[in-house]
Amino acid sequence: MCTTCGCSDTANPRVTNLKPGHTGETVHTRFDHSHPHDDHHHHDHDHRHEHGTTVPIEQPILAKNDRLAERNRGWFLGRNIVALNLVSSPGSGKTTLLERTIQDLKHDINISVIEGDQETLFDAERIRKTGCPVVQINTGAGCHLEADMLARGLETLQPPSNSLVLIENVGNLVCPALFDLGEHAKVVILSVTEGEDKPLKYPHMFKNASMMILNKIDLLPHLTFAVSKCLEFAHLVNPGLQVIQVSATTGEGLHNWYDWVTSQIKLSKQQGVR
Amino acid sequence: MHELGITRNIVSIVTEKAQGEQVRRVTIEIGKLSAVLPEAIRFCFDIVSQGTVVEGAELEILEISGTAECRTCGSQFELEQLYGRCPCGSADITRLTGEELFIKQMVTA
Numbered sequence: 001m002c003t004t005c006g007c008s009d010t011a012n013p014r015v016t017n018l019k020p021g022h023t024g025e026t027v028h029t030r031f032d033h034s035h036p037h038d039d040h041h042h043h044d045h046d047h048r049h050e051h052g053t054t055v056p057i058e059q060p061i062l063a064k065n066d067r068l069a070e071r072n073r074g075w076f077l078g079r080n081i082v083a084l085n086l087v088s089s090p091g092s093g094k095t096t097l098l099e100r101t102i103q104d105l106k107h108d109i110n111i112s113v114i115e116g117d118q119e120t121l122f123d124a125e126r127i128r129k130t131g132c133p134v135v136q137i138n139t140g141a142g143c144h145l146e147a148d149m150l151a152r153g154l155e156t157l158q159p160p161s162n163s164l165v166l167i168e169n170v171g172n173l174v175c176p177a178l179f180d181l182g183e184h185a186k187v188v189i190l191s192v193t194e195g196e197d198k199p200l201k202y203p204h205m206f207k208n209a210s211m212m213i214l215n216k217i218d219l220l221p222h223l224t225f226a227v228s229k230c231l232e233f234a235h236l237v238n239p240g241l242q243v244i245q246v247s248a249t250t251g252e253g254l255h256n257w258y259d260w261v262t263s264q265i266k267l268s269k270q271q272g273v274r
Numbered sequence: 275m276h277e278l279g280i281t282r283n284i285v286s287i288v289t290e291k292a293q294g295e296q297v298r299r300v301t302i303e304i305g306k307l308s309a310v311l312p313e314a315i316r317f318c319f320d321i322v323s324q325g326t327v328v329e330g331a332e333l334e335i336l337e338i339s340g341t342a343e344c345r346t347c348g349s350q351f352e353l354e355q356l357y358g359r360c361p362c363g364s365a366d367i368t369r370l371t372g373e374e375l376f377i378k379q380m381v382t383a
Contacts, residue, residue, distance in 0.1 A: 056379045057287065057379050059377050061302065062283060064286065143276060174276065175279075178310075200357070237357040
């Protein structure tokens, strides 16, 4: 139940604070109206449209999300925060990869996490056990995070400057591809238990990602998954896609992932200085 | 079902532009490679527009075919999916059209 208005509406997005010292209070946020600086364009001149007139609009449908994403991007840049948007189908091992990454990097990098799921606080609870500050966003009827939801989550999370924010998007290979959050890069995670043709079946996600993590490679001896075929498909959709093969369970290949994360942080610092 | 969120954006933008006028028709462009289903948009449009100045408006959807240009040989060709190869064999292509999600215009009453 929402602690602000007492409603039990589960269809709308909610933000839950699981940072240390908080007991997981949920705030029901009206995402539609939450931003004080929304681009409400007030025209000074009076231009009432004539009856039956055609009025040109010429605007991208996702213009509002894109504007808010740009604001998030500026917010990150101003604080020298690198934000990575982790996307995949459900069950690819995103949360396990996050847990492991936090355990292995937390002494070198200041990390905090935004968890996106339709329902439950399960994933955020798992992240909290690593000692990492985490905020859960439940999207309710929604199937992906949008830029305004992330902005709300960040208000609660308050990540410090010079840090890394890992955003675990809702497990879904279709919808999150369309919504820019203002992240530094999208990282798509594909597990070898899913089938090598996923990049062709869900091309938008693989096209929009900068990095693909092929997870659960410790299971390859038990499967017929053809890694080379999968990479061929991925590069057909996105020739510039970088790929790292890992097992978040055994730790195999993770050093490559950590090197990449570290390089993104260095890159962001250089951009900030410029 | 991202079409619901997308339709909310359409109705929100159109409502804002209409400044209280009743809207009779809305024209949008949807690219065939955009991963957005026109039928799902239509379904959501009637529901999302209820109680707004857009309620009852006709939704005109212009579907835009996918085209691409090859970065290897420079020729232009049609794309049926988001990815594809140029007839010359190269997969290094630039998509030109087909990813549109755009509101063109509205007709007010």
